[in-house]
Structure formats: structure tokens, C-alpha cells
Amino acid sequence: MGSKNGCGCCSCLCGCLFSCLLSLIFQILFTLLIILALAGFIFWLIFRPNEVKFHVTDASLTQFNFSTGDNNLHYNLALNVSVRNPNKRIGIYYDRIEANAYYQGQRFDTETLTPFYQGHKNTTVLSPVFQGQRLLTLGSGDVSKFDSEKTDGTFGVSLRLNLRIRAKLGWIKIGHFKPKIKCGLKVPLKSNGTLSAAAFETTKCDFDL
Template sequence: MSNLNGAYYGPAVPPPKKTYHRPSRGGGGCFECCCGCIFSLIFKLIFTALIIIGIAVLIFWLIVRPNVVKFHVTDATLTQFNFTGNNTLNYDLTLNITVRNPNKRLGIYYDYIEARAMYQDVRFDTEFFDRFYQGHKKTNVISRQFKGTHVVPLGAEETKELNKDKEDGVYGIDVKMYLKVRFKLGVFKTKTLKPKVTCELRVPLKSAGGGGGGGGFEVTKCDWDR
């Protein structure tokens, strides 16, 4: 044993394992982080814009205090309303309508006013009012006469209602108004809006002597259609 040269003759020593550093596939983490930041910023901007718009609307309302325009039929004169053969209606109806703008700062352009007279949900005449501008806190009176003949087909229920109106001497006539309006605030004007107004009337028929079978006409408030 003394003449051994010191070399190792035991089991082979395994070589050290080599480690490989693969490129990281997590490079998208930075991209996802950036996207998250962008989306968060967009959300905050939208939320802030909504708050600003809400505050602006509130301030506008507090300054302008817009009120609903009021329509009233103050007088309705019906001198003829009778049916002849073939459901032909002969009519003569005159209306006076007041339009009230209660707003202190808003003016109104009435660019188009169409009025449809209806009986038993059937239109028997259409008239148009002149266009006009209405200033702040103003009341205007508009008048029209509906006169002529028109075929109004009536079923059993409608004929029953007509006979009842004849007995009462008062006729249920609806007037539907189709408008095109613009609002003015200072030098600013809105786009054209197209509201509708319905006036449900009970109009007494005036006799040849000038009297009404059902008494006088009562002032009637018109409603805005939703």
C-alpha cells in the first residue's frame, strides 16, 4: 500500500450538473400592468367627466329653473256637429288656446304647430297655427276654426257614445297638437324638439238661439304626451 501514488480508485464521481437559465416567459407582466394602469386612468377620467357634467346640469337648473309650458283651451264654440248619411260629419268648431311660458330666462320659438281635431279617436280635421316667438313670462293666445265635412266611420260602441253625447248636448272632442320648438337662453338656441300636447275637451253644442245644451264650456288644461 505504501507504493500507491495517491490516485483515487474508488467509484466514479459524477460531474456537476449544468444549470440552464431559460428566458423568462413573464415578459407580459409589464404589458398587463401598463394595460391595467391605462384602463384605470380611463375609468377615472370617465367618472370625473360624469361628475363635471352632473354639476354643470345642476348649475344650469339652479340658474335657469326651467318650468313646463302650459296650454289651456279657454274657449270652445261648437255651432254644428251632426252626422248625415254614410257617416258624414258636418262640423264647425272654434278654439281659443292660451300658451303660457312661465320661465324667466328661456324664450321659445314655435316653428310648427299642427292641431288635429278628433272624435271617437278618428281625426276629422287638421289645422295649422302661425309660427311665433314667445318671450320670458309671456302668454300668447292662438285661435283656429275647424269647419267642414268629413267621413267618420262609427261602430256600435261609437254610435252608442254619439247618441249619449246628443242627449247631453255635449261632445267629447280631442285636439292633439304636434309641435316643433326651440328654446333660447341668451344667445344660445337648442336643437328642434318635437313635443306633443293633448287637449281632452267636453264641448257643448250651441243651439240656433245661441244657447248650449250642456251649459257653458269650461276652461280645460292640456297635457304633454310622454
């Protein structure tokens, strides 16, 4: 009988210890979550991070011809992209900048731009140039749209920037982040140095983190 009672007490003691241990673990985890949430809130109050602003401020399209014979697009497109860091205390390292040009959902060129550091309240201008030729598979409807845009003198081109960035807070560097920037553009064609349509209008880009 004594042996059975001893086992029962031991089992009860083990159960109590296990329950206390679980309770302690949950309390520690809950405390850590509270600390992290508080730290995040304090970070926001101090630094108030704002989204970087991207605008295509100028576009020069001097060649944009599609040949149905060999399905080649011949192009010469130069862009100016304004990158504005509105933050007072956060600097940004742009470790990789990949600029992609698209027409009707198909990429026709890619340029890798020079990495740089952008300080507080700073505006930097990127100037990717896309020039050459690329095989595109355009259906009859796509070709009709191209012909219509050629008649109008303005082409719908998309710019997409794939970035790899780090944030600098004082001496602390945080990263890596990989935002994607998308810009839907209406670019007038220049013929013999003159525009064949209305002038290009500054276009705001979408920022997707």
C-alpha cells in the same frame, strides 16, 4: 432561459400598461359624468325651467252632425288655446304646430298653425279653426254615444297639439324637442247663436315631453 424571462417581463409590462390605461379611461369618464351632472345642476339653479302651460280657454261649436247614411261628420269648431311660458330666462321657438281634432278616438281634422317665438313670462293665444266634413267609421255603440251627446247638447272632443320646439337661453338655442299636448274637451253646441247646454269651461291640457 434569458429569452423566456425577457418575454415574461414584457408580458407583465404590457399587462400593467393596459391596466393603467383602462383605469385612466374610467377616471376620465367618471370625471366627465361629474362635470355634466354639476353643469346640469347649475343650469337648473340658474334657469329653473318650468313646464309650459296649455289651457283651452274658449270653444265655439256651431255644427256637429253625423250622417249614418254616408258616415260623414260635418263640423265647425273654433278654439282658443292659451300657451303660457312661465320661465324668467328661457324663450321658446315653436317651429312647428300641428293641431289635430279627434272624436271618439278618430281624427277628423288637422290644421297647421303659424310658427312663432315666445319670450319670457309670456302668454300667447292660438286659435285653430276646424271646419268641413270627414268620413268616420262609427260602430253602433259609437253612434248611440253621439246621439246621447246630441241630446245633451255637449260633445266630447279631443285636441292634440304636435309641436317641434327649441329653447333659447340667452344667445344659446337648444333643441329640437317634440312635446305632445292632449286636451280632453266637453264642448257645448251652439244652435242659432245660442248654447244648447252649459257654457264651455276652461280646460287644462296634459303636457308630454
